[in-house]
Amino acid sequence: MGTSATGRKTGNGGRAAGVPDVDAVVVGAGFAGLYMLHRLRTMGLSVRVFEKGSGVGGTWYWNRYPGARCDTDSVEYSYQFSDALQQEWRWTERFATQPEILRYLEHVADRFDLRRDIRFETTVTEAAYDEAAGCWRIATDDGARLSATYCIMATGCLSAVNRPEFDGLDRFEGEWYHTGAWPHEAVSFAGKRVGVIGTGSSAIQSIPLIAAEAGHLTVFQRQANYSVPARNAPLDPGEYAEIRENYGELRKEAKKTPTGCWWTVNPATADEMGAHERRRELEARWQKGGLCMYSVFADVLMNDEANEIAADFVREKISELVHDPKVAALLSPQSFIGCKRICLDTDYYATFNRPNVTLVDVSDAPIEEITRTGLRTGGEDHTLDTIVFAIGFDAMTGPLLRIDIRGKGGRTLTAKWADGPRAYLGLAIEGFPNLFTITGPASPSVLTNMVPAIEQHVEWIADFIAHARACGRPHIEASLAAEDAWLAHHDEVANGTVFPGCNSWYVGANVAGKPRRVMPYTGGFPAYIERCEAVVANGYEGFTLTAV
Ligand code: N01
Numbered sequence: 001m002g003t004s005a006t007g008r009k010t011g012n013g014g015r016a017a018g019v020p021d022v023d024a025v026v027v028g029a030g031f032a033g034l035y036m037l038h039r040l041r042t043m044g045l046s047v048r049v050f051e052k053g054s055g056v057g058g059t060w061y062w063n064r065y066p067g068a069r070c071d072t073d074s075v076e077y078s079y080q081f082s083d084a085l086q087q088e089w090r091w092t093e094r095f096a097t098q099p100e101i102l103r104y105l106e107h108v109a110d111r112f113d114l115r116r117d118i119r120f121e122t123t124v125t126e127a128a129y130d131e132a133a134g135c136w137r138i139a140t141d142d143g144a145r146l147s148a149t150y151c152i153m154a155t156g157c158l159s160a161v162n163r164p165e166f167d168g169l170d171r172f173e174g175e176w177y178h179t180g181a182w183p184h185e186a187v188s189f190a191g192k193r194v195g196v197i198g199t200g201s202s203a204i205q206s207i208p209l210i211a212a213e214a215g216h217l218t219v220f221q222r223q224a225n226y227s228v229p230a231r232n233a234p235l236d237p238g239e240y241a242e243i244r245e246n247y248g249e250l251r252k253e254a255k256k257t258p259t260g261c262w263w264t265v266n267p268a269t270a271d272e273m274g275a276h277e278r279r280r281e282l283e284a285r286w287q288k289g290g291l292c293m294y295s296v297f298a299d300v301l302m303n304d305e306a307n308e309i310a311a312d313f314v315r316e317k318i319s320e321l322v323h324d325p326k327v328a329a330l331l332s333p334q335s336f337i338g339c340k341r342i343c344l345d346t347d348y349y350a351t352f353n354r355p356n357v358t359l360v361d362v363s364d365a366p367i368e369e370i371t372r373t374g375l376r377t378g379g380e381d382h383t384l385d386t387i388v389f390a391i392g393f394d395a396m397t398g399p400l401l402r403i404d405i406r407g408k409g410g411r412t413l414t415a416k417w418a419d420g421p422r423a424y425l426g427l428a429i430e431g432f433p434n435l436f437t438i439t440g441p442a443s444p445s446v447l448t449n450m451v452p453a454i455e456q457h458v459e460w461i462a463d464f465i466a467h468a469r470a471c472g473r474p475h476i477e478a479s480l481a482a483e484d485a486w487l488a489h490h491d492e493v494a495n496g497t498v499f500p501g502c503n504s505w506y507v508g509a510n511v512a513g514k515p516r517r518v519m520p521y522t523g524g525f526p527a528y529i530e531r532c533e534a535v536v537a538n539g540y541e542g543f544t545l546t547a548v
Contacts, residue, residue, distance in 0.1 A: 020135040022046040024465075025148040027124045027403070029114075030058015032438040032454045033154035034105065035081065038112045039462040048148070049118040050140060056109045056118070058156050060101040064182035065388075067205035068098035069232070071291055071344045072449050075243050076261055078104065080251045081455055085111065087244055095232045095290075095344070127151050128406040129433060134475055134548050136434065149474060150465060153400055153437045157446050160398030162511065164197075164389040168370040176387040179206060189214040192385040195375060197367065199225050203390035204343040208351045210388065218358045218382055220367060220375075223503065224333040226314050227343035231289025251452070258524030260448035263292040270297040270306035282313045294338055301338050301497050301522075311337040321349035327359050339502035341446070395505040396441045396519045397421050407432035420508070420517030424478035424486050424542055425532060427457060433477040436461045441519040442490050446506070448525045460532055464540065473545035482542025494518035 022045075026036045029051035040047045053061040070077050074091035089104060096104075109115050119140075126139035136151040161180040169176070177187060179202035194214040196203050199221045211217045243250060254262040270278060278297070285292045293314075299306045315332040322328035331349060333340075351357055365378030374384035394402075397417060405413040408431050416422070416431060423429045426443025427436055438457045439445035445453055468474045499506055499518045508514035521528055535541045 018133065020133070020147040020149050022048045022146065022148045024048075024150040024152060025050065025124075025127075025136060025138050025146060026152045026154050027127075028058055028154035028156060028159070028399075029053070029056045029109075029118050029120075030060070030154065030156055030159075031079075031105065031451055032156065032458065033058070033118075034108055034112075034114055035079065035455060035458045036152055036154050036438065036461070037114055037117055039081075039458050040465070041117065043462060043466055045465075047117050048146060049114075049154075050122045050124045050138070051118055051120050052123045054120050055102075055106070056114070057102045057105045058154075059158060060098055060105060062159070062181055063179060063202070064098055064184065065177070065179040065202060065206045065390075066187075066209040067346075068179075068182075068202070069095045069205060069230075069344075070101060071095065071201065071230070072261060072451075073290065074100070075235070075240065076254065076449055077101070077451050079108065079451060079455065080247070081459075083247065086247055091235055091240070093232055093234055095230055124403055126404040126406075127435070128404075128410075129408060129435070131408055134433075150434045150436070152461065153403075153435070153440070155399035155403075155437075157396045157399070157439055157450075158393040160394040160402050162391045162393055164391060166367055166370045166375070168372075171372050172370045172374075172387065173372050174374075174385045174387065176389065179203070179388065179390045180393060187386075189386060191215040193374075193383055194218070194386045194388065195220060195382060195384040196388045196390055198390035198392065199223070200390060200392050201225075201341065201343045202392070203388075204345045204348045206388065206390065207357075208345070208347045211351045211354055211357050214356065216356045216358070218360055218384070219352075220360050220362050220377065221330065222362050222366075223335070223340075224331050225340060225343050226311070226333050226337045227345040227348050228286060228291075228293050228314065229289045230344040230346050231287075232346060254449070255452065255529065256526055257295070258448075258526070259291075259294060260444075260452045260525040261291070263290065263295060265295040265298070267298055269299040270303065270309050271299075273297070278309060279313075282310060286313070286317065290344060291342060293342055301499070304336070304498070307336045307338070307498055311335075318349055323353045327352050330359055330361050335502045336498040339498040339500075340504040340506070392505055392510055394511050394514070395508070396446070397508070397514070398511070400437065400440070405432070405435070407435070418515070420515040421519060422483055422487050424483040425528075425535070426521060427461065427532075428476070428478040428543070430478045430480045430483045433475055442486065442521055444521045444523070444525050444528045447520045447522060453525070456529060456532070460536075463536070464543075467540070468545050471545065473547050475546045475548065476540075477544050477546075479542055479544060485542075490521055490523075491518070493521070493523040497522050 024040050024047045026033050026049045029049050037047050037049050074096035123141040125141050128137045130137050135147045138146045193216045195218045197220045204227050257265050285296050297306045318332050319328045362377050368376045374382045421441035423442045426440045503509035507516050
């Protein structure tokens with residue numbers, strides 16, 4: 001008998017001998033974990049969710065940095081599983097702020113009475129498959145243990161922060177923060193000398209606000225990123241009412257686009273359009289704002305020349321927005337557009353026209369060390385009161401590999417993924433029965449609107465579990481052949497795109513020593529959904545189901 005993760009001494013919580021404590025453990029209480037819990041509970045399963053934070057929200061619990069917002073329209077970045085929910089909730093802006101999204105998720109947790117099955121401030125440290133008992137044995141950082149038939153990782157794609165491993169950080173006498181683990185208390189930059197390290201989405205959102213408050217801001221840039229205007233605004237009541245009236249149809253249409261978003265996908269390749277028409281299309285999308293630049297030409301992510309046309313257009317805009325040509329040149333990426341996630345901004349480029357903002361290029365002269373009073377790069381000392389590390393995440397695999405996950409024969413997931421992640425449909429892993437990953441590597445995840453991607457996974461997993469239980473063979477395992485075939489297809493599709501050609505977190509290039517592999521599925525949401533549905537129609541092809 002051990003101490004259960006519910007805090008009680010239990011063998012199996014009063015269940016028959018040999019029966020796991022709960023039917024399912026879900027790790028994480030963000031968008032994915034909340035809906036997984038709701039869905040499984042509706043099916044009558046006993047579920048325990050473990051969440052590291054003190055509240056629900058996942059990404060939106062941790063990323064509280066100034067200016068944090070979603071880059072997907074709020075009316076789309078929300079659940080559709082409950083029409084009552086989407087009708088009653090009112091978004092206020094085109095792109096919701098972090099506090100608003102967090103309020104939404106708190107509302108969801110209350111509305112569906114989810115908190116009673118969530119154990120907060122508890123980190124899962126270990127998940128080991130017990131072959132003899134046919135269950136997962138979960139250990140948490142408070143020393144508790146719990147067994148479960150199913151273990152579902154709702155750990156998110158961008159939840160393992162890239163740790164600032166700079167020499168000397170422990171000696172720094174000022175304050176420092178990571179955008180992905182921002183304090184709950186207000187942070188003041190007033191009159192301070194602030195350094196921001198990084199120029200990804202988190203930096204691009206926070207820099208204009210920090211610059212407006214700080215005495216001086218120095219931005220340390222390693223690679224420039226493409227950013228397009230967000231053009232955020234309050235939602236127009238009339239348009240919003242129309243959306244709510246047609247939600248069902250709009251959601252259905254969105255699932256037919258590669259990104260799962262309902263912006264217009266241009267069906268024409270760049271080549272099929274004249275120069276004037278291309279320019280009009282680019283300008284229209286720039287004026288509209290948001291990530292619709294991803295669909296400016298049908299082949300923008302697949303054809304180097306089409307990509308270059310879009311990249312050139314954005315570079316031209318940067319040169320118009322930034323007064324100092326040298327700074328504009330530094331801020332102009334030379335890589336493909338879109339192979340690193342395009343950022344959305346409000347006044348990012350114009351911020352570099354401010355007299356209290358300096359851009360420092362660290363591409364050739366990396367940050368050597370953090371000093372007592374700032375940092376040193378290129379032999380030069382920069383005096384700083386505050387450092388903001390906007391250095392991103394050990395994306396997609398990090399959240400899973402930071403847990404000691406062991407499958408059949410005690411094989412670790414770290415060993416299995418030594419050459420990069422592999423999973424069948426990004427949902428299940430050979431050798432790890434009854435373990436599911438929501439929006440895991442090899443699924444479309446971060447290349448789609450995350451919420452519909454999550455809902456599709458949750459529903460698919462829940463239906464599969466229901467089916468397996470109903471047919472008396474509740475133990476599910478993906479076959480190696482199915483995993484290999486999916487990976488071969490996944491890689492083939494990725495190799496036809498611009499994604500392998502950039503040093504992005506999509507390929508793990510931002511983490512030293514991480515195996516390089518395009519991690520999200522690049523074939524688009526409709527093709528992926530079709531494949532998942534075909535697997536079901538073919539009797540859960542690629543999986544074996546057993547009674548024990
Ligand atoms: O992280 P990033 P992020 N020295 O990895 C730099 C989502 N998100 O938190 O490009 C110097 O994009 C690094 O440089 P380089 C969104 O999907 C969404 O900003 O690797 N610099 C890069 O500039 C996004 O893509 C929203 O050369 C170092 C930056 O740090 C994802 O999260 C908002 C360095 C990290 O950029 C990640 O975004 C925010 C070093 N040693 C985030 N190490 C929205 O919804 C790293 N860098 C809008």
